[in-house]
Amino acid sequence: MSAVLSEEMLLHYEKMDEEIQNNSHKYQLLIDERKQKENNVMSKKILEIRRWIAAPDWTSSFEVALKIRSNNTGYWILENREYQTWVDTELTEGAPRMLVLTGRSFL
Numbered sequence: 001m002s003a004v005l006s007e008e009m010l011l012h013y014e015k016m017d018e019e020i021q022n023n024s025h026k027y028q029l030l031i032d033e034r035k036q037k038e039n040n041v042m043s044k045k046i047l048e049i050r051r052w053i054a055a056p057d058w059t060s061s062f063e064v065a066l067k068i069r070s071n072n073t074g075y076w077i078l079e080n081r082e083y084q085t086w087v088d089t090e091l092t093e094g095a096p097r098m099l100v101l102t103g104r105s106f107l
Contacts, residue, residue, distance in 0.1 A: 083099075
């Protein structure tokens, strides 16, 4: 009788082990599905942020300004002694060369 019980218990444990493995697999699938949904949400948020911080399209403004600009506009800076000295000065390693101009004038 104990051999029969042992056999039944063994079958019962094998079924339990199989169920545990199936449930474990289902649980992993659920976790993977949730991670995928979270990644999709995060990707959408990142895309929205990138669109929000993206620079506006400047080409149309540039084309309009180009059509109405006067001949030789901006050449005065190229002839300026301070500018020429700045251009001719060797760069310090690691220091960026940057020129910032602001304002506008109309004659």
